[in-house]
Amino acid sequence: MPITSDNNDDDDAASGRQMLEELVITDSSGQDLSTHSSSQLESLPAELRDLILSHIPDLPTLRALVRASPTMHAQYRTNRDALLRACLARELDGCFVDAYACLKSHVASFGEERTDETIQTFLERYRSWPGDRIQLAAWTRSMPAPAAGWRRFMSQLSGLLCKRFAIWALENLARAASGVAFTEKASVQVADINLATKEAELVQAQQQPVLSKSELRRIFSALYQYEMFLGVFDPWQVDAIACIDVFIRQKYTAILDEIQQDLCDESSKYRVRGFHLKGPPLTKKWYDDYIDGTTSRGLQVAARILQVTDHDTLVAVMSKSLTLWFRLWDEDDLMPNLTARDEAEMRRDLMDFAGDDGPPGGPPLAWVLLWDGRYANLYGGYTPASTKSWGYVMWDERQWDELGAKDLIQKQWEEIEPDYIDMMERDYGWCPPIQWYDCEDTA
Structure with missing residues (x-):
């Protein structure tokens, strides 16, 4: 699961030719054969070429290789579906089921009518999809080849959102570790800065975060799960989704800060109906309603907005993407009956951190702490807001050790209002391990 940006065709071909030159550089006696490596690879028997293609680690690498060599492209065409399935399963190791469920939840697959019955059927199918590696391997072989739309969606995620989220969250965590206090608009730029251009320059200039396989898996799973809905996931997985939500909301808020005059000006062709220049151009309610609605449109809209690098285009794209949010349900109807997770909470079951290299799905260190x-x-809302701006449930123990930030996690409970903690203790039998709060015996 790379976090490099999506290359254009020329870059793909160039990187593929470089791969061909580097794949075979010595013979069995150690003689340098690098000047002949491309032709050596292409002259291999078809079975070996197919074996090489079947072990490519990710889609960008596979694409670059087949575009660089007519021979490898022809070999790829003979077994395209199986090679794509194998490559995607390898690239999405640990979150393939989430990615597939995300694809199947889109309107094109799910259908326009989302009734309780169709959603329940989808949930039952999602729960039945295998998590075991052996079962998953057999299951993926029976799937149709990944559609082009899915591959483009993956490319957007790996090339843009994963990288930008990692930079954003780790910068916030590093600031917190150095003593900078959290604010709700910590990453919002001042109004006179062209946010889109500055963001693009930062992404280009900054070194890519060094992320482990488990960290990439958590971020990708959260991105795919964000695209669906929350009720079937473990609580730490929901907070991982919340980290993505905070990231996108802060980016949208910063963009509205920059372009609101363009949206309010009556002479602007991008003026949004209902926006006006009397008093503050956008009240807090306008922000909340439009941020909620636009965020609810999902990751493809976010990727389209966040890749814009100039002000005028940003105004045009954002004005078309802005969506007003309406609450159409009774929140009491959303309260579920007790689940196995609720019962585990009521029993105050012990929860251990099993390490970062184990099977996917267990709670990360920060959640346990x-x-x-x-x-x-x-x-x-029951967890400190600052932790989500760090992407706290994404990171391995290594990241916390390198930043010396483990002690920060429990300290964040100090930002929660005492009345709120009283409610958590009264309703859920839990209170935080902080010195100033006098917990009753709830065990």
């Missing part, structure tokens, strides 16, 4: 080693089915 936040809840003091006890199971909690609380997330979202």
Whole structure:
């Protein structure tokens, strides 16, 4: 799961030719054969060429290689579906099911009518899809070849959102580790800065974060799950999704800060109906409603907006993407019956950190530390806002050790209002391990 940006055709071909030159550079006696390596690879038997293609680690590498060599392209065409399935399964190791469910939840696959019955059927199918590696391998072989739309969607995620999220969250965490206090608009730029251009320059100039396989898996799973819905996931997975949500909302808020005059000016062709220049151009309610609505449109809209690098285009794209949010349900209807997770919380089950190299799905270190080693089915507004701006449930123990930031996690409970903690203790039998709060015996 790379976090490099999507290359253009010329770059793909160039990097593919470089790969061909580097794949075979010595013979069995150690003699340098680098000047003949491309032709050596292309002259291999078809079975060996197919074997090489079947072990390519990711889609950008596969694409670059087949575009660089007519011979390898012809070989790829003979077994295209199987090679694409194998490559995607390898690239999405640990989150392939989430990616596939994300694809199947789109309107083109799911259908326009989303009734309770169709959603329940989808949930049952999603729960039945295998998580075991052996079962998953057999399951992927029976799937149709990945559609071009899915491959483009993956390319957007790996090339833009994953990289930008990692930079954003790790910068916030590093600031917190150095003593900079969190604010809701920590990453919002001042109004006189061209945000889109500055963001693009930062992404180009900054070194790519060095992320482990488990960290990439968590970010990608959160991105795919963000594209669906929350009710079937473990609480730490929901908070991983919330980290993505905070990231996108802060970016949209910063963009509105920059372009609101263009959206309000009556002479502007991009003026949004209902925006006006009397008093503050956009009230907090306008921000909240439009941020909620635009965020709800998902990752493809976010990727389209965040890749814009000039002000005029940003105004045009954002004005077309802005969506007003309406609450059409009774929140009481959303409260579920007790689940196995609720019961584990009521029993105050112990929750251990099993390491970062184990099977995917277990709680990361930061989640275990936040809840003091006890199971909690609380997330979202029940966890400190600052932790989500760090992407706290994405990172391996290594990241926390390198930043010396483990102690920061439980300290964030100090930002929660005491009345709120009283409610958590009363309703859920839990209180944070902080010195100033007098916890009753809830065990």
